[in-house]
Amino acid sequence: MRLTLKVWRQKDAKSAGHFVTYDAPHVDPNMSFLEMLDVVNEGLIAQGEEPIAFDSDCREGICGTCGMVINGIAHGGLRGTTACQLHMRHFEDNQTITIEPWRARAFPVIKDLVVDRGAFDRIIQAGGFVSVNTGGTPDANTLPISKTDSDEAMDAAACIGCGACVAACKNASAMLFVSAKISHLGILPQGKPERDRRALNMVQAMDAEGFGNCTVTGSCEAVCPKEISLDFIARMNREFGRAALE
Ligand code: SF4
Ligand code: FES
Numbered sequence: 001m002r003l004t005l006k007v008w009r010q011k012d013a014k015s016a017g018h019f020v021t022y023d024a025p026h027v028d029p030n031m032s033f034l035e036m037l038d039v040v041n042e043g044l045i046a047q048g049e050e051p052i053a054f055d056s057d058c059r060e061g062i063c064g065t066c067g068m069v070i071n072g073i074a075h076g077g078l079r080g081t082t083a084c085q086l087h088m089r090h091f092e093d094n095q096t097i098t099i100e101p102w103r104a105r106a107f108p109v110i111k112d113l114v115v116d117r118g119a120f121d122r123i124i125q126a127g128g129f130v131s132v133n134t135g136g137t138p139d140a141n142t143l144p145i146s147k148t149d150s151d152e153a154m155d156a157a158a159c160i161g162c163g164a165c166v167a168a169c170k171n172a173s174a175m176l177f178v179s180a181k182i183s184h185l186g187i188l189p190q191g192k193p194e195r196d197r198r199a200l201n202m203v204q205a206m207d208a209e210g211f212g213n214c215t216v217t218g219s220c221e222a223v224c225p226k227e228i229s230l231d232f233i234a235r236m237n238r239e240f241g242r243a244a245l246e
Contacts, residue, residue, distance in 0.1 A: 003036075004021060005023075005096075006019045006020070006097070007020055013108055013116075022040055024036065027088050029089035031088045033070065052112050053114050054066070054112065056084055058084070064163075066082055067163055080227050102166065104167060106210045107172075119209040125205075126201040127194070130185055145189065155229070158228065162225060166220075173220070174209070176232065178236065180228045182239060200240065214233055216233075
């Protein structure tokens, strides 16, 4: 495959960015999107140019590190798929592909396609945990959990914190992410004692970081590589409302 790439290049957080066009003449359809960028970077390094900076770690869709807007869609638009799991066979030969970083005030660009997602870490620090004394693993039978609850908690826990929901939202809302984190703990008995404090503190931290509000367009759910449901946002609103009243 031969591709034309229009890539956002930005030296650092303070510099203005711009698109640069690259020719990628030897792309194997079986490469992942990030492997394709690796090959482009090898060519740039060979020519003495600065490689394109992008984030990645696991490259198997579980760490949430990778993330870029590909042809205007966070993670590239293949349902339930991260950028690292997107393969070049889903593109056309001679296609032009535009690649940009997440765009949100709370995710400032560090360099090229790399953004600072520390805001998510600070939201988790505000309440995304269960305070218990650690020790030996308790016998599973000592704390029965219904199948419905365990399934729902596991669905929420699938969130990998990639930030695509924020990038896709016109308000840069982080509510899908925060609702998943509040729900996967609050549904289980171990997380219930702190559920009120968790909901209040995490929502407050989310607002303080500058994320916008949800207007239920569903763009977050559409791009989420773990297909986190909008239902969790409704659940978080109920959780927050009850905690605020109490
Ligand atoms: S809710 Fe989905 S899109 Fe948002 S951070 Fe979690 S996995 Fe990524
Ligand atoms: S690199 Fe880990 S999810 Fe993509």
